Amino acid sequence: MLAVTALTGAVMTTGALFPPTASAARPDTVQRSLDVLVADDGMPAALASVADGEGRMRNYTAGVGDLRTGAKVPKDGQVRAGSNTKAFTAVVVLQLVAEKKVALDAPVDTYLPGLLRGEGIDGRHITIRQLLQHTSGLPEYVDKDAVLKDLQRYYEPRELLDSALAQKAHFSPGAKWEYNNTNYLVAGLVIQKVTGRPLGEEINRRVVDRIGLRHTYFPAPGDMTIDEPHPKGYHRDTADSPWDEVTELDPSWGWAAGAMISTNSDLNRFYTALLDGELLPPAQLAQMRTTVPAEGAGPGVGYGLGLFKRPLPCGGVYWGHGGTIPGYTTLGGVTENGRAVNIALTAIVTDSTTDQHAQSAVETTLCR
Template sequence: MALSLSAATAVALGVLAAPAASGTGRPDPARPDLVRPNLVQQGLDALVRTDGVPAALATVRGRDGGVRHYTAGVADLATGARVPVDGQVRIGSNTKTFTAVVVLQLVGEGKVDLDAPVDTYLPGLVRGDGIDGRRITVRQLLQHTSGLPDYEGLIDEASLRDRYFEPRDLLDVALRQKQQFAPGERFGYSSTGYVLAGLIVQRVTGRPLAEEIDRRVVRPLGLRHTYFPAVGDRTIREPHPKGYRKDTAGSLRDFTELDPSAGWAAGQMISTDSDLNRFFSELLAGHLLPPAQLAQMRTTVPVGTTGMASGLGIFRRPLSCGGVYWGHGGDIPGYETRGGVTEDGRAVTIAVTTVPADYEVTRRLEGVVDTALCR
């Protein structure tokens, strides 16, 4: 959504300062692999006090599986309520990884071919100014190399609270634009590709995308706090911090309840930091995809000169301490999430309760992720 399922979008992919709540973690000398709580806590506190996010939540898992939760700020600017530990948040573009997993499972079942044209599954649907679904493959949709225009920045963010979008409404917005570059030429982030991926899932399975994500991913992993909101559901079900958006005057407005349909297969889901850590960890451990499809997911192309690389629904990012981590990240009005997992089992997810207008704030958030995984 202009939603940002990320405006700085995947490429690395503000407000009154709120008092920080103390973290729930405590130092544990027996677990040196766990980041020292004060380092993560200090990072969250700085995001609140210096960068003006109303609240920040983090869940960190060490190599041995030990977990620490942290919070800073307040859940409600009006009441000063405490931030719920591991509360639910809207996860924006992290939804793309769930969608990609379902598509790749269908590939493993022989029902979808990654290198088949989109027209194989959605004949005649993808046509526009230089846009032709006969020339774009399923792989290119998932890897952001399709050249399709991104509908996100073309939708008025302020209208998202109440408007319901059908997936084909989102396509209509995108297909009024020109093809951005030749399919396969380079990386170019586009949520439009994931709307098409969701429609392919529905065409091939004959079932709603939300049902397939729940049946194939959420329930098998026991992600008890993760779901794809039903049509018309504008709420967040479980304890959660409120999400805020800056209005044109620069004031924070409560944007917790909204219609998330502009995200759909690209950004509609709700989860918690712990559930996201579990999802990405189980995915990278091979518990959701056959080896061949996991290898395809982890085959990457460069994301410009950022040092990042794009797989199929997942990004590889370098760590300051050496090595890499895998994850996605997501923005939707009210919430921004960043995090990922390493090959040796470390995991972190951090959420803040506004999408910062200044990308440098997002960089600092990503810096806390790096600290949590490196220390």
């Protein structure tokens, strides 16, 4: 997340919020990819977790976990997962669809009457599906400058929504695709209204605990720390600027669109379990995997309901999300035959060369 192009995963075209065997990636290939991202691209640290089709996992690191002390990068350390949070939020909405508590093609006003009103904005004509699919036309709520100015400020969801509703709609609902954090902000409000419970509790109960993600959680209000061993996150305004440490921040501005904390191996487990049908009935999983062209996200890329579908150069596709948030970029996904990789970098990727190296690392790993 940080603005729609920086913090949603759009820079990585993954915005978000961003183990090797004979049949999987060779260890040296993965390690070399991470080494390039650190030595050539200047990332403070890079971490990866790779799983073969049998679920066997191997973890890798490069760089340092703390630029001040030179401390090692913890293997499979926790990171801010950014816009991967959108996939978790979408799963909860689709679980509610399966429970007949939410209808995908019902207007937002069915659940939040009168909430979405503004110039060209009317919740009576925006559906739940359009929120999850990024086809609502709602404007972006994230203010990059405001977030970076005070990373420890707490934001209420309605305060964030007000900043979006003060703008004009970008297009008529359903007219096109445009990645947008506001869609998932509203989806989170729908979850809270329908369940009567806080969003984080529902995500933790319905997804995290259900499939045993031991290192993943939705931070409680006011929690600015990362619970377990983790590499520190960094940010800089330009390639020539010094790195500023931004590990501790209040992720409330990301909320349903980007607040979660996880590890590479847990994200692999999440997307694998999702595609294996452990979180959704077949009908809802099919809806989640029904995509529209993701304009501007890359050739052949589609977006479903909280999931990107990306083509592989060796044939086939992989599913995932990825995301960015100050201090961290994550990207990766799972193939149809269960191969999985997730990579985390300890800064936001802002240039095309690093972006290409990161994407190539994912594709090479999944294709080997």
